Amino acid sequence: MNRAIADALAAAPERGVQEDVMVLNMGPSHPAMHGTVRMVLTLDGETVIKCDPEIGYLHRGFEKQCENATWSQVFPYTDRLNYCSPLLNNFGYALAVEKMLGIKATDRCNYIRTILGEMARLADHFTSLGAGALELGAMSAFLYAVEARDHIWDLVEEVTGARLTVSFARIGGLKEDLPANFAERWEATEPRLWDVIKKLDQLSTKNRIFMDRMMNTGVIGADEAVSLGFTGPVLRSTGVAYDIRKDSPYFAYDRVDFEVPVGTNGDNFDRYLVRLEEMKQSISIIRQCLKGLPGGPLNVDDPHIMLPPKESVYNSIEGMINHFKLIFEGIQVPAGEVYSYTEAANGELGFYIVSNGTGKPYKLRVRPPCFYFMGGIDRMIEGGMLSDIIPTFDTINMIGGEVDR
Amino acid sequence: MSRAALDSLVAAFPQHILETTDRLGDEVAIVAPAGLLEITTWLRDTPALAFNMLSDVTAVDYLARNPRFEVVYQLYSVSKKHRLRLRVPVGAENPSVASVTGVWLSANWAEREVWDMYGIRFEGHPDLRRVLMYEEFEGHPLRKDYPMQQSQPRMDLRRKERDAVEEYKTLYVDKLAQARKAEP
Amino acid sequence: MGVDIGVPGVVASRLETAVNWARKFSLFQYPFVTACCGMEYMAVACARYDVSRFGAEIPRFSPRQADLLWVVGTVNHKLAPHLARIHAQISDPKWVISFGVCASTGGFYDNYATVQGIDKIIPVDVYIPGCPPRPEQVLDALMMLQDKIQREKWGAPRAASDVAPAIAAVPA
Numbered sequence: 193m194n195r196a197i198a199d200a201l202a203a204a205p206e207r208g209v210q211e212d213v214m215v216l217n218m219g220p221s222h223p224a225m226h227g228t229v230r231m232v233l234t235l236d237g238e239t240v241i242k243c244d245p246e247i248g249y250l251h252r253g254f255e256k257q258c259e260n261a262t263w264s265q266v267f268p269y270t271d272r273l274n275y276c277s278p279l280l281n282n283f284g285y286a287l288a289v290e291k292m293l294g295i296k297a298t299d300r301c302n303y304i305r306t307i308l309g310e311m312a313r314l315a316d317h318f319t320s321l322g323a324g325a326l327e328l329g330a331m332s333a334f335l336y337a338v339e340a341r342d343h344i345w346d347l348v349e350e351v352t353g354a355r356l357t358v359s360f361a362r363i364g365g366l367k368e369d370l371p372a373n374f375a376e377r378w379e380a381t382e383p384r385l386w387d388v389i390k391k392l393d394q395l396s397t398k399n400r401i402f403m404d405r406m407m408n409t410g411v412i413g414a415d416e417a418v419s420l421g422f423t424g425p426v427l428r429s430t431g432v433a434y435d436i437r438k439d440s441p442y443f444a445y446d447r448v449d450f451e452v453p454v455g456t457n458g459d460n461f462d463r464y465l466v467r468l469e470e471m472k473q474s475i476s477i478i479r480q481c482l483k484g485l486p487g488g489p490l491n492v493d494d495p496h497i498m499l500p501p502k503e504s505v506y507n508s509i510e511g512m513i514n515h516f517k518l519i520f521e522g523i524q525v526p527a528g529e530v531y532s533y534t535e536a537a538n539g540e541l542g543f544y545i546v547s548n549g550t551g552k553p554y555k556l557r558v559r560p561p562c563f564y565f566m567g568g569i570d571r572m573i574e575g576g577m578l579s580d581i582i583p584t585f586d587t588i589n590m591i592g593g594e595v596d597r
Numbered sequence: 598m599s600r601a602a603l604d605s606l607v608a609a610f611p612q613h614i615l616e617t618t619d620r621l622g623d624e625v626a627i628v629a630p631a632g633l634l635e636i637t638t639w640l641r642d643t644p645a646l647a648f649n650m651l652s653d654v655t656a657v658d659y660l661a662r663n664p665r666f667e668v669v670y671q672l673y674s675v676s677k678k679h680r681l682r683l684r685v686p687v688g689a690e691n692p693s694v695a696s697v698t699g700v701w702l703s704a705n706w707a708e709r710e711v712w713d714m715y716g717i718r719f720e721g722h723p724d725l726r727r728v729l730m731y732e733e734f735e736g737h738p739l740r741k742d743y744p745m746q747q748s749q750p751r752m753d754l755r756r757k758e759r760d761a762v763e764e765y766k767t768l769y770v771d772k773l774a775q776a777r778k779a780e781p
Numbered sequence: 782m783g784v785d786i787g788v789p790g791v792v793a794s795r796l797e798t799a800v801n802w803a804r805k806f807s808l809f810q811y812p813f814v815t816a817c818c819g820m821e822y823m824a825v826a827c828a829r830y831d832v833s834r835f836g837a838e839i840p841r842f843s844p845r846q847a848d849l850l851w852v853v854g855t856v857n858h859k860l861a862p863h864l865a866r867i868h869a870q871i872s873d874p875k876w877v878i879s880f881g882v883c884a885s886t887g888g889f890y891d892n893y894a895t896v897q898g899i900d901k902i903i904p905v906d907v908y909i910p911g912c913p914p915r916p917e918q919v920l921d922a923l924m925m926l927q928d929k930i931q932r933e934k935w936g937a938p939r940a941a942s943d944v945a946p947a948i949a950a951v952p953a
Binding site: 247248251253255256257259260291292294415416418419420421423432434439440528529530531533540542544546554555557559563564566567568596597 | 620621622623625649650651652653655657658669671675678680682701702703705706707710714727728729730731738739743745
C-alpha cells in the first residue's frame with residue numbers, strides 16, 4: 193500500500209472520521225468492449241491502491257484443440273486469436289511452419305502477405321482508436337473509425353471471401369491470388385481511409401478533454417516495460433524502438449521504406465499518437481508493395497505441402513491420392529522445435545512449435561503480446577484514479593482472444 | 598550474433614549446460630535446473646549479452662520420455678538484438694523449478710500460466726495461482742494425459758439436447774406407433 | 782407476463798398488440814460481448830448496418846435497465862455463473878439472442894473449457910449461426926425476434942423449465 197495513504201488511514205480515527213478502503217469489482221462483463229476481464233480494485237476514494245486483473249474468461253483451449261488438428265486445420269483457430277487482425281495471425285503461423293519445414297514462400301506471396309497484413313494492422317488500429325475514443329465519450333470518432341474498418345473489410349472480403357475470420361494463409365503460400373482489379377479497388381478505398389484518419393486526428397488530438405484524460409495517465413518507464421515483456425506500440429511509446437519488421441525483416445518488409453514511430457513519455461497519449469502514425473505508415477507500405485508487386489508463382493511448388501490443383505485431383509489418381517493424404521494425414525513436418533516471431537498489431541506475436549514428425553502439432557504455443565500487458569497493467573494503474581483505468585485499458589488494446597486463447 | 602552469445606554462455610557455465618543446438622537459425626541451450634537462476638542473472642547482467650527481455654515462458658509435456666517436462670524460456674536483447682532459448686528438463690514427480698521473477702518481471706504471469714496448464718511449481722514465485730482457469734478447476738489441462746473433452750462445469754448445466762430428443766419421440770414417433778396400432 | 786387485468790377479451794387483445802408493438806420497437810440491449818463476434822456486433826451497431834433504425838440502438842450496461850440480452854461470443858465454464866447471474870438480474874419481460882455459433886452450440890471449441898451452447902444455462906429466443914454472422918444475418922434475427930415479441934400472448938408465465946436454474950453462490 194502507498195505509504196502516505198497508509199499513514200492517513202492510521203491517523204483517521206483521531207480526526208473522528210471513519211475511513212476505509214473499498215474493494216470494487218470491475219467486470220467480467222463490462223461496457224468497454226474489449227472482451228471479458230475482471231479487475232479487483234482496492235480504492236481509496238477515487239485512487240487505485242491495488243489492482244488485481246483476472247483473465248481467463250475467454251479461455252477456449254486453443255493449444256489443446258490444435259494438438260488434435262492437422263497443421264492446416266490450425267488456421268481457423270489462429271484467426272480467432274487477435275480477432276481484430278486475423279490475417280496477421282494467419283501469416284505468423286504460416287511463417288512458423290514454413291521455418292520448420294525449411295522452405296521460403298515465393299516473392300509474390302511475400303508481397304501479398306505484406307499488403308494484406310498491413311491492411312489487417314490498419315483495421316486493428318482503427319478498432320483500437322475508435323473504441324478508445326468511444327469509451328472516453330467521443331461517439332463520432334468511433335462511428336468514423338468503424339466506417340473505415342468496414343471499407344477495409346469490404347476489400348478483404350473481395351480478396352478472401354470473408355470479412356473477419358478469413359483463414360487465408362496456407363503453409364507454403366496463400367489460398368488464392370489477388371483479384372485482377374485489386375489495385376483499382378485500393379485506389380478507390382485509400383482516400384476514404386485518409387479521410388477518416390484526418391477526422392480522427394481533428395476530433396481527438398487537439399481536443400482539450402481528450403488530451404487531459406490521456407496525457408500523463410497510464411505511464412510506464414522504458415526499462416520497466418522491457419522487463420515486463422511489453423512489445424509493439426506500447427513499448428515504442430516509451431521510447432524503445434523495437435519493431436520486428438525492422439530488426440529481423442520477413443515477407444517484403446526489407447524491400448519497402450517506412451518509419452517506425454517512437455514516443456517519449458510512455459503515457460496513453462503517446463500510445464494513441466504512435467498508433468495513428470503507424471496507420472499512415474501502413475498505407476504507405478501498401479502503396480509501395482502494389483507498385484512493386486512481382487509476377488511469378490504464388491505458392492511453393494511442392495506436392496508434400498501444397499494441395500494439387502482441382503483439375504488434377506478430379507482427373508488423375510496421383511492428384512487424388514496427394515489430396516487425400518494431405519487432408520487426412522496432414523503435412524508431415526519433420527521433428528524438432530522452432531520459435532518464429534512477427535510484428536502483429538500489438539507487438540511480438542511468437543509461435544513456438546514442437547513437432548514429433550507427424551501431421552499434427554505436438555505443441556503449438558502462441559506468445560500473445562497482450563498477455564504481458566495484462567501482467568504489467570497493475571503498475572500502470574496503481575496510484576492513478578479510477579477513471580484513468582479506461583484510457584489505459586483502451587490504449588494497450590487488450591484483445592480477449594489473444595490473452596486467453 | 599546469437600551464436601556468440603551461446604558460445605560465451607557455454608564457456609561461462611560448462612557444468613550446467615547439458616546440450617546446445619543451433620538448428621533452423623535458433624540458438625538453444627539445454628540447462629540443468631540447478632543452474633537456472635545463476636545463468637539467467639548472468640545473461641541479463643553481462644553487458645555484452647544484455648538479455649533484458651524474457652519474451653516467453655512455456656512448457657512441453659514429453660509424456661513418453663524421462664524427464665517428462667521441459668520448461669522453455671525465450672530470451673531477447675532489445676539493445677543487442679540477439680535471441681536465445683533455454684530449455685530446462687524437469688521430472689514428473691513434483692515438478693518444480695526456480696522462478697525467475699526476480700530477474701525479469703514478465704516471468705510473473707508467464708510462470709503462473711505454466712503452473713495452471715502443466716502443474717510445474719516455481720520456487721520463489723511471489724503469487725503462484727491459476728491465471729487462465731478458475732480456482733476450483735482440478736487438474737492441469739495441457740498435460741498430455743488430460744483428455745481434451747473432459748468437462749468440469751462450474752454450475753449445473755441443463756440437459757437440453759436430451760429433452761429435445763425425448764420431445765420428438767413423444768410428439769411424433771410414439772403417436773405414429775399408437776395410430777398404427779389403432780388401425781383395423 | 783402473468784397479468785390478469787380483468788377487462789373484456791377484445792380490449793385485452795388490442796392492448797396486447799399495442800404493448801407488444803411498443804416493446805419490440807424499443808428494445809434496450811445488454812451486450813454481453815466476449816469474443817470475435819463482438820467485432821461484428823460493433824459493425825451492426827454502427828453507421829453502415831445501422832441497428833438504431835430498428836429501435837434497438839441504446840445499449841444499457843446495467844442488466845437492471847435492459848430487456849434484451851445479446852450473448853455475443855464464446856461462453857466458457859469460468860464465465861457461465863456470471864452469465865446466469867446477469868440473466869437473472871434482468872427483469873421480465875426479457876429475451877435472449879445467442880449471437881454466433883460459439884454461443885449457440887459451442888462452435889468448433891469442443892473441449893474442456895467451453896460451454897457447448899448457452900441454452901444449457903439460460904433460455905434462448907433466437908439463435909444466430911455464423912462465425913461470425915454477417916451483419917445482415919444479425920438484423921434478420923432481430924426482425925425475427927420482433928415478430929416473436931409481437932406474437933406473444935399475455936397469460937400464463939413461461940414454463941418452469943424455462944426459468945434459469947438456481948445459482949449457487951458465485952465464488953468471489
